[in-house]
Amino acid sequence: MRFELINNVKENEIIGRTIFDKNGRPLLKKGVKITSSYIQKLKDLGVLYIYLKDDRLNDIVVEDNELQSLKQDTMYCLSKVIRNIGAITQSHIKDCVNSVSEMIDYIMNMRDINKSLYEIKTHDNYTMLHSVDTGANTAFIGLALGFNKDMLNELVIGGTLHDIGKLKIPISIIDKKGPLTEDEYNEIKRHTIYGVEVLKGKHGIPKSALRTILEHHEKLDGTGYPYGMKDKEISINAKITSVCDVFDALTSDRSYRKKFNPTDAYELILSEAGRSFDERVVTAFKETFSIFPVGSCVRLSNGIEGYVIKQNQGFPDRPIIRILYDAESKQRLSNYYEIDLLDNTSIVITMIL
Numbered sequence: 001m002r003f004e005l006i007n008n009v010k011e012n013e014i015i016g017r018t019i020f021d022k023n024g025r026p027l028l029k030k031g032v033k034i035t036s037s038y039i040q041k042l043k044d045l046g047v048l049y050i051y052l053k054d055d056r057l058n059d060i061v062v063e064d065n066e067l068q069s070l071k072q073d074t075m076y077c078l079s080k081v082i083r084n085i086g087a088i089t090q091s092h093i094k095d096c097v098n099s100v101s102e103m104i105d106y107i108m109n110m111r112d113i114n115k116s117l118y119e120i121k122t123h124d125n126y127t128m129l130h131s132v133d134t135g136a137n138t139a140f141i142g143l144a145l146g147f148n149k150d151m152l153n154e155l156v157i158g159g160t161l162h163d164i165g166k167l168k169i170p171i172s173i174i175d176k177k178g179p180l181t182e183d184e185y186n187e188i189k190r191h192t193i194y195g196v197e198v199l200k201g202k203h204g205i206p207k208s209a210l211r212t213i214l215e216h217h218e219k220l221d222g223t224g225y226p227y228g229m230k231d232k233e234i235s236i237n238a239k240i241t242s243v244c245d246v247f248d249a250l251t252s253d254r255s256y257r258k259k260f261n262p263t264d265a266y267e268l269i270l271s272e273a274g275r276s277f278d279e280r281v282v283t284a285f286k287e288t289f290s291i292f293p294v295g296s297c298v299r300l301s302n303g304i305e306g307y308v309i310k311q312n313q314g315f316p317d318r319p320i321i322r323i324l325y326d327a328e329s330k331q332r333l334s335n336y337y338e339i340d341l342l343d344n345t346s347i348v349i350t351m352i353l
């Protein structure tokens with residue numbers, strides 16, 4: 001399978017990984033041939049990149065079906081909380097907490113190191129996907145920081161529910177096209193406080209999760225909201241959630257903000273270490289997630305171009321690259337070969353193509 005930015009996708013290519021709509025139903029199924037109207041539709045939905053079938057990369061697995069289905073379960077539980085936001089019951093919370101716990105069990109035992117930050121999102125299902133992806137990604141960072149199961153539970157519950165307060169904000173503001181007025185932006189900022197109001201005192205919601213909800217927009221240097229808290233005042237769980245939240249939000253389609261491509265978003269996170277974000281958290285983020293998704297085409301510092309086929313644990317910028325074309329003639333090689341960047345430390349990836 002090949003990872004391709006939507007702007008580079010051509011007609012007649014084959015979808016490699018099913019794309020879902022807001023209800024979790026397949027929008028374009030794996031195996032479907034792409035037409036120009038499909039490409040336009042995906043662009044309209046804010047899809048940035050998709051996976052395409054590619055015979056030369058048939059052996060690459062980019063899909064983790066088990067994690068996908070655990071995420072779907074969590075999404076389902078979250079949808080019940082959201083639908084009953086005015087009267088959340090004990091069983092809604094219990095279901096949510098249980099499904100988060102199952103997801104963590106799986107993540108803790110995951111051998112596969114293809115921790116993908118690149119989930120395909122359509123604009124319509126943004127809120128739910130954003131919440132669950134952010135929650136799941138906090139688990140990976142927590143693990144890298146040495147969290148145990150109980151700590152991870154509290155972290156991921158907070159990470160998954162971090163934006164729950166947005167449900168108290170009029171949809172006309174959330175979905176507004178174009179820039180927000182100052183009043184509207186101030187209302188958006190209140191989702192941190194509304195979230196705590198909605199869940200405060202509910203049995204099963206850890207206090208630390210309430211802090212995550214309240215503090216996930218605070219920044220180390222005190223320029224965040226709602227309180228302008230500084231480094232030591234902000235909880236570690238909120239700091240982790242903040243990094244995962246910002247990465248996910250930057251790469252998703254939002255009505256009031258211009259989208260970033262994944263490389264720029266990744267760079268932005270790294271550049272904000274020590275200012276917006278905690279340095280230890282950013283280091284863990286960098287060590288955990290690869291900037292180069294499996295299946296993407298990259299150019300190496302020696303001029304050769306190839307496809308990322310496997311990550312090396314702990315070295316996200318040094319994956320294994322499969323070379324399919326001759327660097328000079330651009331002709332397809334009869335026998336492809338691979339370069340492991342962990343063994344060839346003089347070579348670096350210079351760009352995603």
Ligand SMILES: [Fe+2]
Nearest residue numbers: 162163216217
């Ligand atoms: Fe938020």
Ligand SMILES: [Fe+2]
Nearest residue numbers: 162163245249
């Ligand atoms: Fe968020």
